[in-house]
Amino acid sequence: MFLTALAGATAASALGAPRAFAGPLMDPAQAARRYAGRAPTQWGMSMPGVVSTFPADGRQLALTLDACDGACDDALLATLRRYRVPAVLFVCSKWIDANPGRVERLAASPLLEIGNHGTRHVPLSVTGRRAYGITGTRSAADVVAEVWTNQQRLVELTGRAPVWFRAATAHYDDVAVQIVRGLGLTPLGFTVNADNGATAPPAAVRSAIGRALPGSVVIAHLNHPRSGTAAGLGGAIPAMLDGGWEFVLPPQPGAAVTH
Ligand SMILES: [Zn+2]
Numbered sequence: 363m364f365l366t367a368l369a370g371a372t373a374a375s376a377l378g379a380p381r382a383f384a385g386p387l388m389d390p391a392q393a394a395r396r397y398a399g400r401a402p403t404q405w406g407m408s409m410p411g412v413v414s415t416f417p418a419d420g421r422q423l424a425l426t427l428d429a430c431d432g433a434c435d436d437a438l439l440a441t442l443r444r445y446r447v448p449a450v451l452f453v454c455s456k457w458i459d460a461n462p463g464r465v466e467r468l469a470a471s472p473l474l475e476i477g478n479h480g481t482r483h484v485p486l487s488v489t490g491r492r493a494y495g496i497t498g499t500r501s502a503a504d505v506v507a508e509v510w511t512n513q514q515r516l517v518e519l520t521g522r523a524p525v526w527f528r529a530a531t532a533h534y535d536d537v538a539v540q541i542v543r544g545l546g547l548t549p550l551g552f553t554v555n556a557d558n559g560a561t562a563p564p565a566a567v568r569s570a571i572g573r574a575l576p577g578s579v580v581i582a583h584l585n586h587p588r589s590g591t592a593a594g595l596g597g598a599i600p601a602m603l604d605g606g607w608e609f610v611l612p613p614q615p616g617a618a619v620t621h
Contacts, residue, residue, distance in 0.1 A: 402535035567594020
């Protein structure tokens with residue numbers, strides 16, 4: 363079922379189908395009821411239903427930046443503007459609170475797409491599983507709240523409904539993945555971890571991005587201005603462009619359904 367839906371979405375993207383938000387396929391209360399008590403069988407960052415690559419047309423890669431909590435890395439944004447590099451910014455409610463007025467301005471940029479990074483910024487589980495010491499959501503209703511509260515806030519602030527979701531720590535169980543998709547969003551994973559949670563020095567960021575393959579989704583962070591991320595990307599981006607690479611937004615998932 364997953365493969366059929368994903369293949370359909372890929373074909374639609376390749377044909378240049380219009381990028382439209384299909385709206386929730388279930389309303390939030392319905393999603394919470396439907397998945398209540400369902401036992402997960404998988405846990406991790408990669409599983410069916412999580413998109414981690416895209417069909418590239420040559421040397422294309424996609425940059426995604428997580429805004430977890432804390433500050434905004436203005437130097438990194440300036441680099442994106444300077445080289446006209448598009449990116450998906452995954453914004454959570456904690457970051458919105460810490461950076462008032464920011465997400466509205468970022469959403470107005472034609473280079474940037476806003477993704478949903480959750481409300482409390484916790485891993486997405488129906489059983490409270492932990493990742494990197496952070497306790498995840500504990501039930502289907504919790505998952506719905508983590509996704510939908512921030513979704514509504516982003517719609518209110520930006521006038522657009524994000525189509526991509528990324529959980530804090532990028533960890534999910536398979537029931538949570540189904541819930542995200544049931545609400546009309548698609549979990550976006552990654553193939554290249556560029557800044558290792560904003561702990562990597564600039565040279566490591568640069569060499570990680572240099573290992574990208576066509577269709578790779580790169581993850582880095584927007585919320586650590588004192589990290590090596592901005593300097594690393596500041597070196598990697600012109601080097602990749604010189605090497606014939608193109609940064610693109612990942613093709614919209616369309617209305618892929620898995621249930
Ligand atoms: Zn995060």
